Amino acid sequence: MIRSFEKRAEQKISGFQSPAADYLEGRLDLAEKLVIDPHSTFYFQMQGTAMLSYGIADADLLVIDRSLKAHHGSIVIAFISGSFSCRLFLEENGSYLLSNDRGSICETEMGMLQVWGVVTSVCRNVLPKTLRRGRYSDVCTL
Amino acid sequence: MFALCDCNNFYASAERLFRPELNGKPVVVLSNNDGCVIARSEEAKACGIKMGDPEFLVRDLIKKFDIHVFSSNYVLYGDMSERVMHNLGRWFPRLDVYSIDEAFGWLGGVGDLENYTPKIRNSVIRNTGIPVSIGVAPTKTLAKLANKLSKKAGGVMVLDTDEKISAAVRDFPVHDLWGVGRQYYKKFEELNISTVGALREMPEMWFKQHMTVMGQRMWNELWGRPAIPLDAVRDVKKGITVSRSFRNYIEHPDILAEALTLYASRLAEKLRAEKLRCLYLQVFLYTNKNREDHPQHFPSHTHKLLIASNNTTDLVSIAVRVSAMLFKYGVKYRKAGVIASGLVPEAELQLSAFTPHDNGKKDLVSGVLDKLNLAYGRGTLRMATEGFEKNWRLKHEYLSKSYTTRWADIIKVV
Numbered sequence: 152m153i154r155s156f157e158k159r160a161e162q163k164i165s166g167f168q169s170p171a172a173d174y175l176e177g178r179l180d181l182a183e184k185l186v187i188d189p190h191s192t193f194y195f196q197m198q199g200t201a202m203l204s205y206g207i208a209d210a211d212l213l214v215i216d217r218s219l220k221a222h223h224g225s226i227v228i229a230f231i232s233g234s235f236s237c238r239l240f241l242e243e244n245g246s247y248l249l250s251n252d253r254g255s256i257c258e259t260e261m262g263m264l265q266v267w268g269v270v271t272s273v274c275r276n277v278l279p280k281t282l283r284r285g286r287y288s289d290v291c292t293l
Numbered sequence: 294m295f296a297l298c299d300c301n302n303f304y305a306s307a308e309r310l311f312r313p314e315l316n317g318k319p320v321v322v323l324s325n326n327d328g329c330v331i332a333r334s335e336e337a338k339a340c341g342i343k344m345g346d347p348e349f350l351v352r353d354l355i356k357k358f359d360i361h362v363f364s365s366n367y368v369l370y371g372d373m374s375e376r377v378m379h380n381l382g383r384w385f386p387r388l389d390v391y392s393i394d395e396a397f398g399w400l401g402g403v404g405d406l407e408n409y410t411p412k413i414r415n416s417v418i419r420n421t422g423i424p425v426s427i428g429v430a431p432t433k434t435l436a437k438l439a440n441k442l443s444k445k446a447g448g449v450m451v452l453d454t455d456e457k458i459s460a461a462v463r464d465f466p467v468h469d470l471w472g473v474g475r476q477y478y479k480k481f482e483e484l485n486i487s488t489v490g491a492l493r494e495m496p497e498m499w500f501k502q503h504m505t506v507m508g509q510r511m512w513n514e515l516w517g518r519p520a521i522p523l524d525a526v527r528d529v530k531k532g533i534t535v536s537r538s539f540r541n542y543i544e545h546p547d548i549l550a551e552a553l554t555l556y557a558s559r560l561a562e563k564l565r566a567e568k569l570r571c572l573y574l575q576v577f578l579y580t581n582k583n584r585e586d587h588p589q590h591f592p593s594h595t596h597k598l599l600i601a602s603n604n605t606t607d608l609v610s611i612a613v614r615v616s617a618m619l620f621k622y623g624v625k626y627r628k629a630g631v632i633a634s635g636l637v638p639e640a641e642l643q644l645s646a647f648t649p650h651d652n653g654k655k656d657l658v659s660g661v662l663d664k665l666n667l668a669y670g671r672g673t674l675r676m677a678t679e680g681f682e683k684n685w686r687l688k689h690e691y692l693s694k695s696y697t698t699r700w701a702d703i704i705k706v707v
Contacts, residue, residue: 190379191420193697198705213706218420228706230313235706265313267422289700 191218201251215268230265294400297436301424303394304332307373310422319360326538364689384413434514437471463490535560536630539685551680557612561605570601572635576615579628592619604659
């Protein structure tokens, strides 16, 4: 886990002042793209392959925003029979569906589904095993 | 208009957010060292658990009603509190955070409060998952009162007219009023005043006479005239304390030194965060006063620093030295702490004419310490005298995970 100390680039020069000194900007930070509202964002991790056909693999890191309301087609975290579960949320003919590769549950009332938050993005470590070493062993959760 | 926003059973609610299976079930949270009950869910209140009950006294109740017990997880509560406060801040022109689970908001210039307030409440609940109640009134004292009433009225209570205020205070018990402590309550009882409605009818002079300027303020506040500004209660810090109980008794000076190293390091960190230095460092030790069979010893010593300091090296070495001086063999110590006083702003350092001063170096080291511990987690870099086993550390058998602040602790979903 690394959190940057200073976001803004800083240069100290002993010889000539850099001509770029007046043009320095903070470097791109991936968190700005992944996290829209940090005070409503939580991170969960996928375990297992139940969402594989929706593009979520085992050990993927899920970014969850609680401020969003689930719409048709969104991937959500729901609390189903005693555990948190990642599911696709669908609205069909007035009923609500939560499905994954194992099957789906259906309710006629939104309140009956305990939707905890909406998944906004997925982070994955794509390194082959041989490169997953040392500080690179946990890349997606960096 | 002022709003008081308060998280309902905050610690219990924060625990339940990540354990939804406990919704609707009794939950209690214990204080540091798993001593007393400091938070209860509504269901636990209904089981007869009282605030402050020692854990060993309610053990039977816990078993009987299958109550879920948590040790206090301040890492989690701190982060959840920050989320709630940030979300609240978006709705108020000004917000004054009053405690970990309460904030006063100023609603000047906001119209249609009956509609606006529920929106605040719903948004905070959705975004953070923590249930909040909001009381709105023309003064802070009445907002606090409205907040209390809101808990039984769907979470929102707006007292924006004289009629609504009169109706609200009429039967409100005087001991639940903000600013009424045991002393005032006794006074009211002698005079047979039991409701705020009756209290409010007393003349201003009476308040002035019996409760000085505080009473006069209260009287004005109760009649809807603001007398306490938004951030009035914040006073200048006079001292900073770090103290904790040990898991077991400490009977050896080296172990005691380990504990005091940690406390003094934490104290130095706190001082630096507030940009203050201290001139006095007090160290105190406690034995367990409930054990009459143990020898009792409550020593304390205040050390005066030559030059005010806030670096870890200085404060730790003093704390360790003083603790060795206070320690007596054959005594079982239960608790220890350090208090920094004589606080001066970091920028106003007064040097001594007779001692060389090289704190620039030590301050630099402390700065590095702070940065590394911020980046890599608390305790990454610490003084070696803190030891490694730390058997004296707090007891927290029922500690939940730090779901929002540690990668290893995030929730796994299937």
